[in-house]
Amino acid sequence: MTTLKELAALLNISVSTVSKALNDSHEISENTRLRVKELATKLNYKPNRIAQQLKTNKSKTIGVILPTVTNPFFAEVLHGIEMAATNNDYDIIVCLSNETLHKEKRSLELLSNGSVDGFIMTVARESQVQKDTSHITEAISNQLPVLMFDRVIDDIACNKVIVDDFQSVYEATEHLIIKEQRKNILLVSNIEELSVGKLRIEGYTKALTDHNLEPHILKLDHAVDLDVEAKIYNYLQANTSIDAILSIDHVTGIVAINMAKKLGLDIPIDLSVIGFGYEHTQLLSSPKISIIHQKAHKIGEISTNLLIEQIENKDSDIQTIVVPSELKYTESVI
Amino acid sequence: MTTLKELAALLNISVSTVSKALNDSHEISENTRLRVKELATKLNYKPNRIAQQLKTNKSKTIGVILPTVTNPFFAEVLHGIEMAATNNDYDIIVCLSNETLHKEKRSLELLSNGSVDGFIMTVARESQVQKDTSHITEAISNQLPVLMFDRVIDDIACNKVIVDDFQSVYEATEHLIIKEQRKNILLVSNIEELSVGKLRIEGYTKALTDHNLEPHILKLDHAVDLDVEAKIYNYLQANTSIDAILSIDHVTGIVAINMAKKLGLDIPIDLSVIGFGYEHTQLLSSPKISIIHQKAHKIGEISTNLLIEQIENKDSDIQTIVVPSELKYTESVI
DNA sequence: TTGTACGCGTTATCAT
DNA sequence: ATGATAACGCGTACAA
Numbered sequence: 001m002t003t004l005k006e007l008a009a010l011l012n013i014s015v016s017t018v019s020k021a022l023n024d025s026h027e028i029s030e031n032t033r034l035r036v037k038e039l040a041t042k043l044n045y046k047p048n049r050i051a052q053q054l055k056t057n058k059s060k061t062i063g064v065i066l067p068t069v070t071n072p073f074f075a076e077v078l079h080g081i082e083m084a085a086t087n088n089d090y091d092i093i094v095c096l097s098n099e100t101l102h103k104e105k106r107s108l109e110l111l112s113n114g115s116v117d118g119f120i121m122t123v124a125r126e127s128q129v130q131k132d133t134s135h136i137t138e139a140i141s142n143q144l145p146v147l148m149f150d151r152v153i154d155d156i157a158c159n160k161v162i163v164d165d166f167q168s169v170y171e172a173t174e175h176l177i178i179k180e181q182r183k184n185i186l187l188v189s190n191i192e193e194l195s196v197g198k199l200r201i202e203g204y205t206k207a208l209t210d211h212n213l214e215p216h217i218l219k220l221d222h223a224v225d226l227d228v229e230a231k232i233y234n235y236l237q238a239n240t241s242i243d244a245i246l247s248i249d250h251v252t253g254i255v256a257i258n259m260a261k262k263l264g265l266d267i268p269i270d271l272s273v274i275g276f277g278y279e280h281t282q283l284l285s286s287p288k289i290s291i292i293h294q295k296a297h298k299i300g301e302i303s304t305n306l307l308i309e310q311i312e313n314k315d316s317d318i319q320t321i322v323v324p325s326e327l328k329y330t331e332s333v334i
Numbered sequence: 335m336t337t338l339k340e341l342a343a344l345l346n347i348s349v350s351t352v353s354k355a356l357n358d359s360h361e362i363s364e365n366t367r368l369r370v371k372e373l374a375t376k377l378n379y380k381p382n383r384i385a386q387q388l389k390t391n392k393s394k395t396i397g398v399i400l401p402t403v404t405n406p407f408f409a410e411v412l413h414g415i416e417m418a419a420t421n422n423d424y425d426i427i428v429c430l431s432n433e434t435l436h437k438e439k440r441s442l443e444l445l446s447n448g449s450v451d452g453f454i455m456t457v458a459r460e461s462q463v464q465k466d467t468s469h470i471t472e473a474i475s476n477q478l479p480v481l482m483f484d485r486v487i488d489d490i491a492c493n494k495v496i497v498d499d500f501q502s503v504y505e506a507t508e509h510l511i512i513k514e515q516r517k518n519i520l521l522v523s524n525i526e527e528l529s530v531g532k533l534r535i536e537g538y539t540k541a542l543t544d545h546n547l548e549p550h551i552l553k554l555d556h557a558v559d560l561d562v563e564a565k566i567y568n569y570l571q572a573n574t575s576i577d578a579i580l581s582i583d584h585v586t587g588i589v590a591i592n593m594a595k596k597l598g599l600d601i602p603i604d605l606s607v608i609g610f611g612y613e614h615t616q617l618l619s620s621p622k623i624s625i626i627h628q629k630a631h632k633i634g635e636i637s638t639n640l641l642i643e644q645i646e647n648k649d650s651d652i653q654t655i656v657v658p659s660e661l662k663y664t665e666s667v668i
Numbered sequence: 669t670t671g672t673a674c675g676c677g678t679t680a681t682c683a684t
Numbered sequence: 685a686t687g688a689t690a691a692c693g694c695g696t697a698c699a700a
Contacts, residue, residue: 001448001476003693014671019695029669044476046447050387051693054676059384061427069409070613078403082430086437091449093395094428096416103420113380114335114677115425142335142378225617251614258620261595279404280585283559284618286592337677348687353679363685385677388692448693 002045011035022047053114061091062307063116065107067099067124072250072278073296074122077149080300081120088308090117099125105135112138117311118145120303123153129193147307149299151195159310160320161303165196168292168325169203172274173246175329177211180272182244185213188232188252190220200248216242220252228252233259247275254285268330282328290329299323336379345373356381387448395425396641397450399441401433401458406584406612407630408456411483414634415454422642424451433459439469446472451645452479454637457487463527481641483633485529493644494654495637499530502626502659503537506608507580509663511545514606516578519547522566522586524554534582550576554586562586567593581609588619602664616662624663633657 004022008015013032021028021036022045028036039045053059064081066074078094085092093116095107104124111119119139127133133153140146140158149161176182187204191197201217208215218235220228232255236242245260247253253275257267265271267287275281277291302321310316338356342349347366355362355370356379362370373379387393398415400408412428419426427450429441438458445453453473461467467487474480474492483495510516521538525531535551542549552569554562566589570576579594581587587609591601599605601621609615611625636655644650 004695005693015694016672016696017670019693020670023695027669032669044472046443047695048388048448048693050384050393050448051676052695053384054382054388054678054692055694055696057676064428069403069412070406072404072406072409075404075406075409078428079430082428086429091427091429091445093425094398094412094416095420095425096413109380111425114382114384138378228617229620251617254618255620258618262620283562283585284588286563286589286596338679339677349677350679350688351686353677354686357679361685366685382677385692386679388676388694389678389680391692 001048002040002043003048004045007036007039007043007045011039057114059115059117060089061093061116062304063095063107063111063119063121064092065095065097065104065119065121067097067122069094069096072280073150073276073294076278076296077122077300077303080297080302081304082300084301084304084308088304090304090308097124097127101126101130101132108135108139112142112144116144118147118307120147120149120307122150123148125194128153128195145307145310147303147310149303157318159303159306159318161299161306162320162322163196163294163299164322164324165199166203166206168294168327169200169246169248170207172290172292172327173204173207174211175327176244176246176272176274177207177213180244180268182272183213184216184239184241185244185246186216186218186235186239186242188218188220188245188247188256189249190222190228190252191249192219197248204246204248228255229259232256233262236260236263236265243270244272245274247273250276250278250281253277253289253291254281257285257287257289274329277328288330290327293326293328295323295326335382336374336377337382338379341370341373341377341379345369391448393449393451394423395427395450396638397429397441397445397453397455398426399429399431399438399453399455401431401456403428403430406614407484407610407628410612410630411456411634411637414631414636415638416634417631418635418638418642422638424638424642431458431461435460435464435466442469442473446476446478450478452481452641454481454483454641456484457482459528462487462529479641479644481637481644483637491652493637493640493652495633495640496654496656497530497628497633498656498658499533500537500540502628502661503534503580503582504541506624506626506661507538507541508545509661510578510580510606510608511541511547514578514602516606517547518550518573518575519578519580520550520552520569520573520576522552522554522579522581522590523583524556524562524586525583526553531582538580538582562589563593566590567596570594570597570599577604578606579608581607584610584612584615587611587623587625588615591619591621591623608663611662622664624661627660627662629657629660 004015004018008018021033069075097104147159152160205215245256257273260271274290282288338349338352342352355367403409431438481493486494579590591607594605608624616622
């Protein structure tokens with residue numbers, strides 16, 4: 001890599017002259033400025049970012065810690081983060097916690113050494129369950145801004161960007177009750193231990209009790225593959241009064257549709273189905289599932305802009321932003 | 335952030351003594367070593383990574399440039415990359431090209447300034463179509479190792495990790511012909527302009543001609559949402575002789591199953607369906623789609639290890655590794 | 669207009 | 685056993 005020193009030596013001038021010339025300082029003559037720039041271009045000179053970072057004590061880099069990226073929600077959030085970061089001339093270092101506490105901890109600690117100017121994170125399942133978040137408060141007390149999105153720790157004071165989990169599910173449930181005249185709505189859950197899962201279940205339960213209806217909840221308890229199908233199939237077979245399904249994740253809604261068809265149910269006549277969904281979710285189901293679409297991309301964008309604001313403007317206030325979901329209903333037949 | 339200088343000042347000793355003490359140098363007395371370490375722990379000292387990087391002229395960071403991360407294949411590859419990088423004490427900086435040439439170019443150039451020690455990338459759709467890859471060769475001539483996976487530029491000499499696109503589709507097609515006795519196999523494609531798309535189509539075509547059968551290819555031409563369904567539905571309706579479908583992406587296979595059911599076809603009796611798939615693909619279809627499962631995670635892992643090998647051992651040879659896919663057939667009924 | 673000197677935080681070499 | 689000094693590459697205050 002070409003350095004200022006090398007350019008200076010080749011041109012027989014000092015390093016600082018070269019530096020100033022490249023930065024278009026008024027102190028430098030037109031002549032030398034051009035000579036310097038020409039050689040710099042020719043040798044493809046690029047200022048060493050590491051040196052600049054050391055000098056300014058800023059990395060212009062954000063640490064992004066996600067549980068996983070194979071979950072389409074997080075993937076889309078990451079996309080939003082990347083775009084917003086790029087727009088602000090920031091890089092992102094991505095770490096995946098795999099939902100484990102120790103990896104999340106490790107990443108946070110490892111990057112808290114000047115590598116990044118702040119963090120965007122969603123807390124790992126394990127950290128949330130074990131309520132161990134000392135590593136996060138430590139980073140904050142270390143002067144490193146942390147922004148939490150989606151899964152959030154209430155006790156920690158920091159910027160937060162969350163989804164309207166309670167509200168969107170409440171509305172979706174009410175839609176089923178009022179607009180579609182459903183009475184026996186089954187909630188299917190496999191994330192009941194997460195803060196977001198709890199909120200969604202609460203939204204559902206509240207809507208039902210508000211309308212004097214009985215809740216039906218099927219907890220899948222982390223079932224995978226065929227187990228998911230079997231549990232849903234068996235439940236539907238045993239409980240024929242169910243006339244609507246509300247899935248609080250992005251997979252089981254589609255599975256429910258498939259199982260219902262297998263049982264000979266006519267969707268959406270016999271059964272309405274709403275699930276959480278992203279980009280392709282509706283394309284993958286037939287008939288189209290109604291979805292609660294979380295604006296994942298927007299969440300990433302907002303989070304990034306908010307964090308950068310905090311990084312660059314130390315006395316900015318801490319806030320919690322709620323990003324409303326979009327309810328995309330399939331047209332009702334009733 | 336605590337620095338060596340601060341520790342030294344507080345302990346009334348020199349910076350170099352502190353540095354040596356922390357690095358367990360034999361030159362330092364047991365006594366001061368302990369005093370130093372105690373204070374360091376107390377003040378939560380962490381060596382500034384940026385300064386270390388400047389000193390060693392190594393970033394221990396890999397630049398990862400992907401077209402997108404909402405495609406589950408790339409998401410899973412990223413997961414593999416992240417794990418392997420972490421295992422080797424490397425960080426990853428992630429850039430998303432959004433399939434555009436200019437963003438890919440920009441990312442590559444921006445990071446070629448000491449920010450990273452090398453790149454893992456899959457070339458953007460646009461770069462591949464326009465055959466503009468000068469930015470990649472430039473990085474390489476800049477002494478920055480580049481590893482390409484999946485979509486690859488043949489003309490560029492560098493480490494490559496690819497999928498057995500031709501072979502896996504050839505075998506899948508042959509499976510349909512021989513094991514399932516299918517005669518009219520429809521290939522559904524919406525990525526025909528990508529190198530991997532071409533290879534898959536070639537595998538299909540070769541298998542058919544080897545068995546004296548006629549190819550049927552439905553090119554969707556980047557159709558989205560309902561268009562995808564409509565095109566497949568209409569084709570199946572108009573061509574009732576089709577008895578098998580081979581989708582070369584991870585979406586249209588499932589859509590095809592749904593459309594076939596809608597047309598009253600009995601799967602897998604009337605129609606066999608094979609698609610490319612990942613983690614959850616089979617869970618989302620009913621009956622289960624047969625899938626060609628690319629070992630995305632493994633591709634990420636291998637790529638990372640290979641690149642790090644090249645970074646740390648300059649005279650390692652360049653190679654191309656083919657990662658075989660796994661064919662997960664649903665049990666045939668015939 | 670150009671050059672000198674210093675500091676960012678770390679490590680390594682060379683004194684003491 | 686400890687300390688002084690230089691160096692990585694850059695930017696900038698200050699001197700010439």
